[in-house]
Amino acid sequence: MNKQIEELLKYDIIEESNSEWGAPVVMCRKTTGQLRFCCDFRSLNQVSATHFFPLPRLEDVFDSIGKSKAQVFSTLDLFSGYWQCGLDPSTAHKSAFVTPSGVYQWKRRPFGIASAPASFQHMLTHVLHGLNYQMALVYVDDILVFSRNFEEHMKNLQLVFDRLLSAGLTLKPSKCEFAQKEVLYLGHRISREGVKVDQSKVEAVKSFPVPKTETQVRSFLGLCNYYRKFIKNFAYIAKPLTNFTKKEVPFEWSEKCQKSFDKLKDALCSPPVLAYPDLSKPFILTTDASGTAIGYILGQFDSEGRERVCAYNGRSLSQSETKWSISEKECLAVLEGIKNYHVYLANSHFKIYTDHQALNWLSSIKQSTGRLARWYVLLQGYDYEICFRRGSKNTNADCLSRREYPHTDNNLPEPEDSIPSIDVNQISTSEPNNSEPVEITFFFTENPPIQRPILAAIDTPTEFNITTENIGDAQKDCPDFKDMYTYLSNDTLPEEKKRADKVKHDFQQYCLLDGVLYHFFQPRSRGVKHKDRFIKQLALPRKFRNDVLASYHNLGHFGFDRTYFAMQQKYFFPGMYQAVADYIKGCDMCQRAKQPAHAKRVPLTNMPIQDTFSRWHLDIIGPFQALTKESYRYILIIVDSFSKWTEAFPVRFKSAEEISRILHREIFSRYGTCHSLVTDRGQGFASKLVAAINQIYNVKHSFSSSYHPQTNSVAERTNKTIIQCMRTLVHENQLNWPELLPGILMAFRMTPSASLEFSPFYLVFGKEMNLPLDTNLIPKPDINKNLVHHIKNVLDNLKIARTLATENLKHAQEYQKIAL
Known part of the structure; x- marks a missing residue:
């Protein structure tokens, strides 16, 4: 303190x-x-x-x-x-x-x-x-x-x-x-x-699962009955469901039941049950908690004194939350409701209706200790009144607390992490942020242009409260790894037989090095003979997973394959496959910017596989928006056909001079002479100047067929991905796209493609690229102890990786032929 x-x-x-x-x-x-x-x-x-x-x-x-x-x-x-x-x-x-x-x-x-x-x-x-x-x-x-x-x-x-x-x-x-x-x-x-209306307001009802038992039907009807006065012909619509409340009627879900269920859900999510919030009137928050979930409804009374809905919501309880007392669960429902509807409740008096009478005593807690007391202190900035309502009158929120929801992770922050209060760890002289400045000119009729920073949406973490020193401690406390960590450190097995059997079954996949737990993963070999090849993955504790997921996905906002394969090269935790999929599905920037892909079936002709930097594929995309006539308007894309190592250069014109200059200064001088170049028949590529450069370096120049860009598919796929990244990262009418290219290229080079299963960086350097978060999480290897062994290991890795990548590429080409 x-x-x-x-x-x-x-x-x-x-x-x-x-x-x-x-x-x-x-x-x-x-x-x-x-x-x-x-x-x-x-x-x-x-x-x-x-x-x-x-x-x-x-x-x-x-x-x-x-x-x-x-x-x-x-x-x-x-x-x-x-x-x-x-x-x-x-x-x-x-x-x-x-x-x-x-x-x-x-x-x-x-x-x-x-x-x-x-x-x-x-x-x-x-x-x-x-x-x-x-x-x-x-x-x-x-x-x-x-x-x-x-x-x-x-x-x-x-x-x-x-x-x-x-x-x-x-x-x-x-x-x-x-x-x-x-x-x-x-x-x-x-x-x-x-x-x-934001659809999340009614998602808790729209996604309501089909009842499987009579008890679940009764619970759903409890919600419907609460608002039946607003539902025209309610008794007629609900009759197939209300029949289940009779003892002599067996539970058999029919088409009539489904239609009744769907009509009632639609009625609950539409006017007159659903109403626009009136900020001039007081709100009511109705909450409830069960042993497995919480539910809460934001509502208001209309001019006739009838309660109408503004929003529904709820979620399942995490495994740790299910162990809380009933008072803590009921209070959690209140806090979750206030957190979700803060924008409506922050500046007005509102009533909280609950069927748990003990919450009325919350304000009388003398000592500011314990979870309930801390929560009450965090809510003191709100003007609210807690009102008791008997369970039989609280059937609307009761229904939402008893329906099935998707699993809630134990890492979900407690509500006190989200309720406004003072976070002393955020005090700073200037606000650190996760964006990069972009220069935008604000135009005025009288004054000269003034350069002001507007923030681009590059959500790349720059500061991490993670160090290699606290990784081991976090692993010891993580439920996923603490049994294995304890066993490998002092040979102590868990007392519970099921957990002990799991440790004995899996321990050969783990090792403890300098107090840090690692998992070993053996990828597919495609029949290639080599010594046992394992990837050493850091056993990632739960508290760091969201940071790692954000770091790997937000760099380029790639899809599942690239993000998952990139993380798999360094990290492991149970359920990582699903965690990556869920994170990407929930990425707001991807949902807003990315367009759905439509598969196109075209005749497939595979080019021969060549070694790294032996064949480059070139293309130019654009024009893009430019601030002045002298600004960059195009991007020259250059991709290695084997490793998929990508270079991208902003250019002003699609001219032979610019292309020749970049080939000479940036490609041939850095990577050596290649065997061939593949381009389309654009004027810049088909010029005498480019032909002269190719003659000097003894490079064969192949052109794709007219009106058939698939011949140069390596560049075409890269073009598509770069444009997708720019659409995600660049806001409309912002001119900072040249500044984003280095970050996009970094993301390209570190993420494996589905066909190769290796990243371009690994195929070139024999090791994985490090992100800022990796340097904090993964201990630095001491190569000075055996430098010769380290060099030999890198060379062996390169040889094995390139052999496997070749087999993977052949396999992918054959699979595409079969799929067509």
Whole structure:
């Protein structure tokens, strides 16, 4: 705690105090091991006056967007928003808190003080006065900027940035999105087509599994009965299902049952059951927990006093959460609901309906220790009232807590990781972010161009709280590896027979080196004779898996094969195959940017397989957007036919001069003379100058058939992937694509292709490329102990890898012929 106090003093967020006020401090440990610094302001909030400031009405928000005919949108999020608001010196002493090292008070607005969201809304509305509803919208700390076109959008962003700058406010780049066609704002998807309800609001009902027992039918009917007054002809529609509630009716699911089930689900996900949130009216949050899942529903009462739904949600409990007490599970449902619907609940009074009466005692906990007490402290910034509702009256949330959901991983962070509070580990003089600056010129009619940074969506981690020293400790604590680690370190088997048998069965696949556990994997050999070839994989603990998944996928946003094969060369954990698949399916950037692939059946003629750097395939793609006439407009792609090692050079023109210069300076001087080049019949490639260069280096030049680019399929596939990467990483109308090429090439070279099963980097250098995260996780080998052995090992690896890659390539070619 003392260390955190020193940091808060250093950055002028708190100061020493002699105030008679004194809130206790709670240090909440996150699942990552970091600490959250929280003050228990319950006593202060009870005697504080309520600051009311009206929130924007959704109707006004949608009307202003519709009238502007907006087509380009940006969402802005302030960095540690509350800390950017100073406290009135005359009342700052009331924010004092007590620590073992003394009494301190806040100089900036802390989390947890009542009415903080309203005050923040008031402040931002004042800062953007005159721009509100014209080009920007403000909801607490979320700002939406909208415009009719990109040029107008740049001007509008400039105006908003100038206002924020003059007020001394800073943004959090990692949570901002710029110049998007569609954004999620206030729980709605806003685009040029209009405003649509976010489908995640009703996913918990739409994905409701078909009941398999009478009990499950009763549970589903409990949800339907709760809103039956809004469902026309409810009794008639539900009759095939309600028949199951009769004792003499056997459970046999029929087509009529399925139609009834589907109609009821559709009714629950449509008006009048489903209603638009009205920000001027109070919300209600209905929650419930069972032994296996939690459910929560956001709703409001209409003008006639009838409860209507704004959103449904729920999830399964992880294995560790199922072991919690019932009070902790019920409180977890409340926190998950508030976390998911924070945008609606942060600045208004709302009621929480639960059938667990013990939650009414939550506010009376005296000591700020334990999971329930910590959670209550984290919720003190919300204005809510807990209301008890008997289980028989709580059937809507009860149903969602009893349905089946996909498995929830044990690594899921506790809600306290997501509920707003103070993360002392994030204090810094400037906000570290996971994006790279891109120069964009903002055009004005009177002033000269001004260069301003806009952040590109390169989500590549640059800082990691991981070191090789804590890998072994994490493995010892990881449920997937602790039994094996203990057995290999001191020959102790688990007491449980099933676990002990698994260790005895698998231990030959593991080894313990310098306190770090590794797994050995033997890939396919395709019948190639060689000494036993194993890949040494780091046994990856659960706490580091999301970081590794993000690091490997986000570098180039490649598909499953490339991402999985790249990780497989260095890491292992149970279920890695499915984890990679799930991560890629859930990647928002890929879903928004990538287009579905359509297989095309074309006659296949395979070119002979040659050694590394013996045959290069060339092509030019473009033109791309350029800032000036002198800027780069094209990309020259050069791919080695065997290893798939790729070079890409931005060029201004598709001229013979540029192609010849790059071949001479960048290819032949670096990789030596090749046997042949393969290109199309473009004017730049079919020139006398390129022919002269080829003659000097004694290179055979082959041309693909006219109107048949498949002849140069190696380059064509690379072109497609590079364009896909650029579509994912470059936002619309941003001109930074030349700066992205080195990162895209790095991703290409480190990821294996499905046909080779080796990365280009490995086939060239005999070792795998390291990412920044790898240098922290994987211990550095000491090659000085036996340098000759190390060199021999690299050469052996190259020989084996190239032989296997050749066989894999032949196999892939034969498979493609059979598939056709």
